Amino acid sequence: MEVTDRIASLEQRVQMQEDDIQLLKSALADVVRRLNITEEQQAMQNKKGPTKARPLVQTLPLRTTVNNGTVLPKKPSGSLPSPSGSRKETVSPAAKSTIKRTSSAERVSPGGRRESYGDSKGSRNRTGSTSSSSSGKKNSESKPKEPMFSAEEGYVKMFLRGRPVTMYMPKEQVESYNLEAKVELPAKRLKLEWVYGYRGRDCRSNLYLLPTGETVYFIASVVVLFNVEEQLQRHYTGHNDDVKCLAVHPDRITIATGQVAGTSKDGKQLPPHVRVWDSVTLNTLHVIGMGFFDRAVTCIAFSKSNGGSSLCSVDDSNDHVLSVWDWQKEEKLADVKCSNEAVFAADFHPTDTNIIVTCGKSHLYFWTLEGNSLVKKQGLFEKQEKPKFVLCVTFSENGDTITGDSSGNILIWGKGTNRISHAVQGAHEGGIFALCMLRDGTLVSGGGKDRKLISWNGNYQKLHKTEIPEQFGPIRTVAEGKGDVVLIGTTRNFVLQGTLSGDFFPITQGHTDELWGLAVHSSKPQFFTCGHDKHITLWDATTHRPIWNKIVEDPAQSSGFHPSASVVAVGTLTGRWFVFDTETKDLVTVHTDGNEQLSVMRYSP
Incomplete structure (x- = not known):
C-alpha cells in the first residue's frame, strides 16, 4: 500500500505542476488577447482623430467580434442591450429527435471550418441502442407552418415553436402589404452586448471560473464569459440552439459545450452536437458527433490524467448513450447504452483515464474503457439503503469517488472499487445537488431542499455551514472561485458569489420560465x-x-x-x-x- 500511496502522491504533484503550467499559459494568452484589443482600439482612435484619455479599464475591451463569439464592454452610457444575432432559429418540439441522413451535407462555419451534417467519423452506429425517433421519413417531411396574412383583420400570424404569434400592423400598411414580397436585409448588423440570465433550473455542472478571471456559464444558445470585477461580458455564439452542458479542459483554456437539436434558417432540422472551442479567442476548434447524438447532449467531460485527450458524453436518447471521443481527431472511440433512466453526471476518474463514472436515477456505474468497448460495474450499496437518485459525483485527492444522493447522504467509494468505504449519513436534509472538491482538499456540498452549503475536511468532518436565502432557490451547482470565493448556481437561475464563512450575493439572475x-x-x-x-x-x-x-x-x-x-x-x-x-x-x-x-x-x- 505504501508504494501505491507514494505513486498516487507523485501523480498528484505532477498534476498540480501541470495545472500551474497551464495557468501560466492561459494567463499569457489572456495578456496577448488584451494587447491585441488595445492595439485595435488605438488604430481606431487614430482614424477618428485625437480623443480625451480614458482609464485603461474602460478602454481595454473594445467591441470586437471574433469567430463564433463577441467581445463587448459595459458601456458607460448604459445603452440598451441588443438581441443576439447568433440566435436566429428556434427549435420546435419535433426538432428534438434523431437525425439520420444517408447523404452528407456540409456548411462552412463563421470560423471557416467545414462542418458535416451527414455521415462522418462520428456517424450514428450505436452499440445496443434504441432510437428515440419515430421515423426518419417523418422527420424529413416535417415542415414549419408558414406565416399567414389577414387583410380583413390587419395582422400577420407567424408560428414560434408551433405556437401562433399574431402581430397587428398600422392601418396605412394593410392595403399595400404583401407577405410574399422580399425585402433586403438591413446593411447594419446587431452585435450582442449583454446577456441576462443563467440556466440552472434543469442543467448541472455548468459554472466554472477561468484563469482569465471570467466566470463561464450558459443561457439559451449563448455561452457567457463574465468578468465580474470589470463588469465585462464576452460571448461564444457558435451554437444554433440551446446549450445543455459544459466542460472545461485541464488546460483551463479549451471548453466543450453540447446542445439540443436545432433548426436552420430554412426550417431544416440540425442534429445535436458538441463544439470544442478556445475561451481566449472564441474560435471553434472541433465539432463532434454530427448525426450521432439523439435529442440533446446532456453530460460532457474531458479526461484528466492523459492531458485531456479524451472526451465523454451522454445524450438524451431513450438509452442515454455514453460515448467516448478523441476530440482532436473528431473520432468516436466507444459507445454503449448507459441507462433507460435519466443520467445526471458523467466524469473521468482524475488518475485513471480508462475509468468513467456515471450517475442518475437508480444507478451509479463505473465504466472501464477496454479497446473499443465500455465495461460496466454497478456501484454496490450493500448495507446502505439504495437512494432513488444519485445526483452528483466528484473525486477526492486520493482517487476515491464521492457521490451525493437524494437521501441526503455523501458516500465515498474506495479507489478502484465499486464498494462504499465511508458514508456521511444525513449530510443534508433532502437531496445533495452538488459536490465540489476545492484545491486545498476541502469538500463542499450543496443541498436542494435545505439550501445549505456545507464544507468538510479530509476526514469528512463538518467545517462550515451556511444557508442560501430562500429567494435564490435550491443550490444546483458549486464551483471554486478566486481565493476563498465560492460560486453557486441555483435552480431559480441565480449565479451567486461569496465565501463559506460570509454572505452570498447575486452576480447574474434571470427568469425561470418562458x-x-x-x-x-x-x-x-x-x-x-x-x-x-x-x-x-x-x-x-x-x-x-x-x-x-x-x-x-x-x-x-x-x-x-x-x-x-x-x-x-x-x-x-x-x-x-x-x-x-x-x-x-x-x-x-x-x-x-x-x-x-x-x-x-x-x-x-
Missing part, C-alpha cells in the same frame, strides 16, 4: 420583462441589474409602458391585466378581458 413580455423605457436606460414564472422585473441597462422585482398572481405574457413611463401594463395568460407604478412597483389597477392570453399590451401614443 419569457414573452418586454418593454423599453422611452427616455431612461431601463427595460421591463415579464414571464410565465409570474415574475415582473424592471431592469437598469447600465448596471445590468434589476431595479425592482415583483411576483404577480398569473403567468405574464406581455407588457407595455405608458408614453410617460410612469406606469407599465402587464397582460397575462388568463385574460387579466395589471397596471403598476414604475417608481414604487405598486399595483395601480387590475382588469379582466375574457379568459384568453393577452399577447400584446400597448398604450396609444
